[in-house]
Amino acid sequence: MSLTILLSYIILGFTLAAPIGPVNSARLDKGIKNGFWHAWAVGAGSMIADGVYMLIVYLGMVQFIQVPLVQIFLWLFGGFILIYSGVEGMISSSKITLSESRGTESLFKCFLTGFIMSITSPLTILFWLGIYGSVLAKTVQVNGTGSLIVYSSMIFLGLMLWDVLVAGLTTGLRRFLTKNSLRFIGIASGLSLIGFGLYFGFQGIVALFS
Secondary structure, three states: OOHHHHHHHHHHHHHHHOOOOHHHHHHHHHHHHHOHHHHHHHHHHHHHHHHHHHHHHHOOOHHHHOOHHHHHHHHHHHHHHHHHHHHHHHHHHOOOOOOOOOOOOOHHHHHHHHHHHHHOOHHHHHHHHHHHHHHHHHHHHHHOHHHHHHHHHHHHHHHHHHHHHHHHHHHHHHOOOOHHHHHHHHHHHHHHHHHHHHHHHHHHHHHHHO
8 A cells, every 4th residue: 555546545535525516615605704614614514425425335325326216305405405505695695794704604504504515416426426436446456445444534535635725715815805705705606506506406307207
């Protein structure tokens, strides 16, 4: 087990977390408005959800996620959560002031936001089934089953590093923002979440009536 291989799995986890999606949109929004720990809490919730799906794939429980009714529920519920979060974010952004923008939301609420967004997102499920499933298959083929936990831990470490990086960046950016720019970010983030939610909901409706 070489250091280079371990590093490659850390980089894999880091890059898996990087694409802009609902969770990263929410993470940026919470971090810029409220600071480091709020952005970190969103990411921590998302990581716990990622860990759940990694465990499901690891234990071979993939067939449960492939049940059509389960998929339809995740599409529709995930869409509802994203739309609700987007609307709530846009409404709150119209009332935000610089003096009130830091620390106005609880860390637990931010954690719950990240967790629910990830655990109900079909894209997260498909992502981990496709990416992590193939990683497990390759690891078993090359190194046997004994290294699975170590390599999986390195992927998770990469996810954690991304969360800390984004939280740090949002904290640094915040000092340059005005009240209007904070409101703009809130509205843009809300629209992004609503867009993802409408897409999820549409896919759920199509699957329900197909």
